[in-house]
Amino acid sequence: MPSKKLPSYLTRLKEIRTNLLADVEKNFKISQSEPPEPVADITDDAARIYSNQLMTNLGEQDWEKLKQVDEALDKIRDGSYGNCANCDQPIPEARLDVVPFAKFCVECLSKIENEPHSSTNSPQNTIPGEMV
Numbered sequence: 001m002p003s004k005k006l007p008s009y010l011t012r013l014k015e016i017r018t019n020l021l022a023d024v025e026k027n028f029k030i031s032q033s034e035p036p037e038p039v040a041d042i043t044d045d046a047a048r049i050y051s052n053q054l055m056t057n058l059g060e061q062d063w064e065k066l067k068q069v070d071e072a073l074d075k076i077r078d079g080s081y082g083n084c085a086n087c088d089q090p091i092p093e094a095r096l097d098v099v100p101f102a103k104f105c106v107e108c109l110s111k112i113e114n115e116p117h118s119s120t121n122s123p124q125n126t127i128p129g130e131m132v
C-alpha cells in the first residue's frame with residue numbers, strides 16, 4: 001500500500017466511524033426511550049416486538065461495520081492496511097476508494113460469499129458403493 005493515499009483512507013475511516021457511532025447511539029436512545037406500555041392486545045404487542053427487532057438488527061449491522069472500520073484502523077497502525085485478510089494480496093485501490101474498510105479482495109470475497117453452506121446436506125450420506 002503506497003503511503004501516499006493512507007492519510008485519505010485514515011480520514012475517511014475516522015469519518016465513517018464517527019457517523020456509525022452517532023447512529024448506534026441514536027438507535028440505542030430510541031430503543032431505551034420507548035416506554036414500557038401496558039399491552040392492549042396481541043396485534044399491538046407483535047408490532048412492538050417487530051419494530052424492536054428491526055431496531056436491534058440495524059444496530060447489529062452497525063456494530064459489525066464498526067468492527068470492520070476498527071480493524072482497518074488497526075491495520076493502518078501496524079502497516080498491513082490494504083492487504084486481503086485471506087490471500088494477503090494487495091486490495092486494489094479502486095475497491096478501497098469505495099469500501100475503505102474492505103477486509104478481502106474482490107476475488108476472495110466472491111469465493112467466501114459463494115461458499116455453499118452444506119452443514120445440513122452432508123455428503124457422507126451419499127457415498128457410492130456403501131449401500132450393499
Ligand SMILES: [Zn+2]
Binds near residue numbers: 084087104108
Ligand atoms: Zn484475497
